[in-house]
Amino acid sequence: MNRLTLVHLTFLGMGKPPAAVEFSPGLTVIYGASDRGKSYVEEAVDYMLGASELKSIPEDEGYTRILLGLRVSDGRTLTLSRAVGGDTIEVFNHDLRSAPSEPADATLAYKHHPKSQKNISRYLLNVLGIDGRRILQNSRGDVVPLNFRDLARLVVVNDTRMADQRSPVLGTRIPQNETKEKSVFKLLLSGQDEPERPTAPSKLEKQFGKGKIAVIDHLIDENREKLTIEANQSQLREQLGRVQSSLGEVTAAAGGIAATRSSLLLRRRELESGDADNQQRVGEVQQLLSRFMLLREQYESDLARLQMVGEAGTLLGYFQTGTCVFCGAERQHQHPEHHLAETTQLAAAVSAETRKTTDLHSDLIIMIEDLEDQAATLDASRALHAEQLAQNSEELRSLDQRMEPLNADTTELLAARSRLEHELAVHAQIEQLEDLKASLSSAPPAPPTARPDNIPAADIADFESMIHETLEAWQVPGDNRVTYDPTSAEISVDGRPRKSRGRGMRSIIHAAFAVSLARRNTARGLIHPGFVVLDTPVLTYRRPEDPVEAQPELMTHDVVENFYRDLLDNPSGQVIVIENPTPPKSISSRAAVYPFSVDGSDRQGFFPPRDRD
Incomplete structure (x- = not known):
């Protein structure tokens, strides 16, 4: 189940600076002087959640659009946009802080409609995952779908309702709504929808009841003829269980073989790839050898020719000193370099070429x-x-031979399972027809009395204990023994009904009610939006022994100190507190604190001050 967290509230207007407040996911405190727009923040949040109207104040002149940022616990970020006085609410699937320049992802009506999804109530209920939950509408037992406004009244509490003598459960002050409001609280405490009440058969159903029974008897006979196995449902289920077990064993065995076969096929692909590489390399080597053999023959032929040139020169005396074989001159008459060009160079060339060719060879x-x-x-x-491929092929053939009987067994078991399931389906259909026949044959039971106060005792005791722990943590004087009367929806503390207490105690108890409900339902995974907005929860509280305190706006220090400390140390989700007095300084580092029009504050109020000519 999702929860919502308020991210920001922003007012926009043409030519106007934005008026905004950023909410902490834990505790946010807005305090300061009166008539500075503190309560207007609570009213605007309620307006964005589907309230019908937002009362105007002088400071909002010129502001035409409101943005409310929401974060869903599943990670989504949404922005609701509504014109001041508008009947529709636009939804953007991202964090929007300025006038939108793109079309909205959804446009919704502000009024709830159970048969349409295009309204903010159904949209938010869908986001929370609770759309379609049922509550009682009246004492006659009519059941209607839950409306998000039913939840908003319990979590967004203005200063009037905070100290009202009526129970926090009864938020609308309309007597006709008491059954519905008690049913909503029952849904939150127990998590259980109101059941659909049985109805008596109509005149048409009574008129054709006998004919329907005859048709049902005929259908029952037809289905019984379809049964082919002589066994009851229990026996069929036992057989199906055995077949399923056998099928699981065969499937496991086949899976093991299939895994082995896959590894063998992978190995075969590796071998074939390696063989292809070898074959390619063999071709390259053979091609090189063929070329090198031709080159070898060429070198050997060149060496033979050089040897022949050397032998011929020796025979002709080209390489000997003495009488020149070219011109007949004797040695003493020859020039010192006479044989250099003709004999020595030729011999040297033959010798050098022979060495070079021999080295290359x-x-x-x-x-x-x-x-x-x-x-x-x-x-x-x-x-x-x-050899490895042949071995691999043999192993694959062996696995295929082992797989054949498993495949046959699987086919047979699947066919048996199908037959058994078909038989059970026919039996189930026969049972349904017989139940339908019995319902037509017997008189309908009288509808049970609608009881919106029929909350399980364990859930009531759990909630009473949660409020007691909250009041104790705030150190409210007294034993703080809490009881809740589901019939009257009245909360009593130490034996005294809340409505009989003073304004300050009524406010403290209402605040404890709202915080404890959020804390309990969040911890137990029950229905709750995820945030609480409290307007003036501890302003008017005084010590019982000081009924005429000199400065009534200064409530008992220890209760206020512990009130804020508990909200920080034992968070119930997101809590937004609106008060007049200055909260304890100790919370400033752990909460978002907005002082309006107090000494040292940056803001005069929620809205920026208007320009004065």
């Missing part, structure tokens, strides 16, 4: 031998892959 032989080694390694790897 040797390097090529090494490369050829390395490639031949790689080819042999690749062939061995391919042979290993082929």
Whole structure:
């Protein structure tokens, strides 16, 4: 179940500076002088939650639109936008602080309508996850869907209702609404909807009752003919349980085999991929070897030709000193460099080319031998892959053979389960027809008396204990023994009804009622919007022994101190307190505090001061 947190309240107007207040997700305190717009904040929040009107004050002149930011406990952020005096509320699915420039995500009426979703009440109930919950409308027992306004009256409490003599449960002061308001409180305390009340058959149903029974008998006979297994429902359920158990075992076994088969297929893909890589590499090596063998033959041919040139030169005497074979000059008549160009250079060239070609030939032989080694390694790897693939195929065949009987068993068990479920469905249909026949044959029971005060005693005791703990934490004088009368909706403390107490005690008890309800329902996962707005909860409280305190706006210090401390130390969700007196200084670092028109405050009120000519 979701909860809501108020994020901000912002007023906008053409040519007007925004008037806004940012709410803490825990405690927010707005205090200060009268007529500064403190209570107007509470009234504006209520207006944005579907109240019909917002009474104007002089300070709001020129402001035409109100924005209320909301945060949902599931993480969503919403902004409600309503014109001052408008009948529709626009919803934006984000945090909006200025005049919208884009169309709204939803446009809703402010009035609740049980048959339409397009109103703020149904929208907020849907956000909270409680739309459609039922409450009593009147003592006749008519049941109606819950309205968000029924919740708002319990969590947004103005200063008049705070000290009113009527019970906090009865918020509208309209006697005709008492049944509904008590039923709402019953729903919050117990979490239980009002049941739909049985109705007597109509005249048409009575007129055709006998004919319906005959038709139902015929349908029962037809369904009984569909039964093929001689067993009752209990036996069929036992058989179905055994089939389900067997099916689970077979499925588990098949799942194990399937997992093993998947791993084998993955291994097979790896082997095939590796074999493909090897095959590609073998092709590359064979291609290189073929080219290198041709190059080897070329080198060997070149060496043979160089050897032939050397042998021919030796035979012809080109490489010997003495009489020049070219010109016939004797050695002593030859120029010192006579043979350099003709003989020595030729011999040197042949020798150098021979060495170069021999070195290249040797390097090529090494490369050829390395490639031949790689080819042999690749062939061995391919042979290993082929062996592993063959083994993998054999394992897959073995798994497939093991899977065949499991598949057959699964098919048979599924068919058996289907037959049993069909038989049980037919039995259930026959039971429904027989129940319908019995309802038509017997007189309808008298509708039970509608009791909005029929709250479980355990829930009442739990709520009484929660209020007692709250009053004790605030150190309100007395034993603070709390009782709640569901018939009158009256709360009594120490044996005295709240309506008989003074204004200050009525306010304290009402505040404890609202805080305890939020605290209890939030802790127990029961229905509650998630926030509480209290206007003047402790302003008029005084010590019992000081009935004529000199400054009545200064309430008993210890109660006020403990009131704020408890709201901070034991949070019930979000609480917004509106008061006149200055709260304790100790809360300023832990709560959002807004002083209006007090010494040292930055704000004169909720609205910025108007320009004066």
